[in-house]
Amino acid sequence: MIGRILRSADFERVLGTPSRARSAHFAAHHVAAPPSLPGRRLSTAQAELSTVAAPVVHIAVDDSPGTVKEPVPPQGCWLGMVVPKRHARRAVTRSLLKRQIRAAFASIEAEAGKALPPGLWVVRLRAPFDRQQFPSAASEALRRVVHAELAQLVHKLTRPPRPPANPATP
Template sequence: MQRLKTRPQFQAALAGGTVSRTAHFALHRLSLVQPEDTSLAQTEKNGPAPSSEQALFGLFDVWLGAMVPKRWARRAVTRNAIKRQIYNVSEHFVDRLPVAAHVVRLRTTFDRKQFISATSEPLKLAVREELLQLFERAVRQEVRS
């Protein structure tokens, strides 16, 4: 699994559309197509240029990025803990996810009255359970497609 690093990569993946949603998270996906063989014979032909989105992702692999806006998680400790959970949970689904660029986006805040500590175990557990639901729904939707 590759990680999204640049702003254009994140923007392209977000533009791909939402494939799964939970109460706090959304999963966006931009499908990638297998690049054709670039042999000498191929380069002499005039063909369609690769899409700009495709050019952002050098490898034909599963790409993942995590967006945890400060608007929804004020403390850096909380943002980092949520991002770690996103990457850890996604490792369990890497073989079941399609070759595409994925972005997991936090779309609303976790109640600070319920989760008082910035990195409490109940918060980590709640985030993990919801991420498992998010990825399960995305995988199930992919199987139906």
């Protein structure tokens, strides 16, 4: 199952990298890292205030905040979607695009032998669809075009990387 990216820090981290694959309207970005942990909420509006001394917790030196730890490889995939209002004016269109993106990535898990590398994935709508060609926000024609383009993008992401070209030896 593919999780969802929820924190803006994760979106910023992924979108700060170059796109891994592009199509006419979409770009896919990837970072091989797990999602960030939630930050501590500092709030004085808690229902119960404690005046009891906090329990003493001993932290091993290796686990202290100042030590440098090796990065943990991600164990799953998390998906985020960026569908800006400037490229898809109607909420119906934005919802349709997001559903199509989720379905395209869910289809990868259903296919045998194909898998995405683990980590954080963000699919971004980078260009609007022509309103003259698709006047209805939820038309069947728009669904077919988006589905085909996302299938092509997913195919680019799941194919094995090409080996580097060997320079010809004289």
